[in-house]
Amino acid sequence: AQTVTQSQPEMSVQEAETVTLSCTYDTSESDYYLFWYKQPPSRQMILVIRQEAYKQQNATENRFSVNFQKAAKSFSLKISDSQLGDAAMYFCAYLRGADGLTFGKGTHLIIQP
Amino acid sequence: KAGVTQTPRYLIKTRGQQVTLSCSPISGHRSVSWYQQTPGQGLQFLFEYFSETQRNKGNFPGRFSGRQFSNSRSEMNVSTLELGDSALYLCASSPEGLAGLNTGELFFGEGSRLTVL
Numbered sequence: 649a650q651t652v653t654q655s656q657p658e659m660s661v662q663e664a665e666t667v668t669l670s671c672t673y674d675t676s677e678s679d680y681y682l683f684w685y686k687q688p689p690s691r692q693m694i695l696v697i698r699q700e701a702y703k704q705q706n707a708t709e710n711r712f713s714v715n716f717q718k719a720a721k722s723f724s725l726k727i728s729d730s731q732l733g734d735a736a737m738y739f740c741a742y743l744r745g746a747d748g749l750t751f752g753k754g755t756h757l758i759i760q761p
Numbered sequence: 762k763a764g765v766t767q768t769p770r771y772l773i774k775t776r777g778q779q780v781t782l783s784c785s786p787i788s789g790h791r792s793v794s795w796y797q798q799t800p801g802q803g804l805q806f807l808f809e810y811f812s813e814t815q816r817n818k819g820n821f822p823g824r825f826s827g828r829q830f831s832n833s834r835s836e837m838n839v840s841t842l843e844l845g846d847s848a849l850y851l852c853a854s855s856p857e858g859l860a861g862l863n864t865g866e867l868f869f870g871e872g873s874r875l876t877v878l
Binding site for chain 2: 690691692693694695698739741747748749750751752753754
């Protein structure tokens with residue numbers, strides 16, 4: 649079974665600084681998808697960024713980018729110019745086919761003003 | 762376009778009872794998937810329904826079941842509730858389901874928070 653590990657239960661960063669959230673996963677598959685989802689307090693979970701495993705180029709969405717290392721099975725999220733609205737739980741997730749999303753335990757991101 | 766709607770938002774039940782949660786997906790979305798979120802286990806996949814058929818099921822006991830109606834609305838049912846079933850239950854919809862997530866994304870509801878006493 650696939651597993652997703654987020655080793656940082658909580659991270660804190662100063663507003664406007666850059667922070668990197670770690671994620672590693674375990675799979676024997678070569679074709680899959682990876683996601684970072686954001687869950688603000690008492691609000692819906694929303695997709696932050698998506699990466700297809702067959703693409704070597706790292707995905708980027710505005711201030712959010714990933715460092716995808718397929719051989720190392722690592723998928724970290726970098727948030728540049730952190731803003732107060734970035735404060736949330738961040739979940740790394742793995743998907744292959746219709747097997748359902750496998751989520752990590754999450755990282756609680758705190759933004760210090 | 763209305764988002765994913767889950768009802769009820771909060772409910773309290775006692776052990777041994779059963780509960781039914783409802784999820785209305787975004788209009789046009791044919792897939793609804795369900796997740797259980799607890800502090801200890803995190804987010805776990807329960808099952809996915811696509812066009813009224815269960816496509817896949819996570820590693821949960823048979824007490825957890827679901828169904829999907831012709832209008833894509835979905836319900837999940839938990840029978841013989843246990844204390845450990847206390848959780849936030851999230852549903853998510855997508856146009857083509859988890860198998861099609863390479864082209865789309867999941868849209869989550871705000872969840873139904875179940876407390877079992």
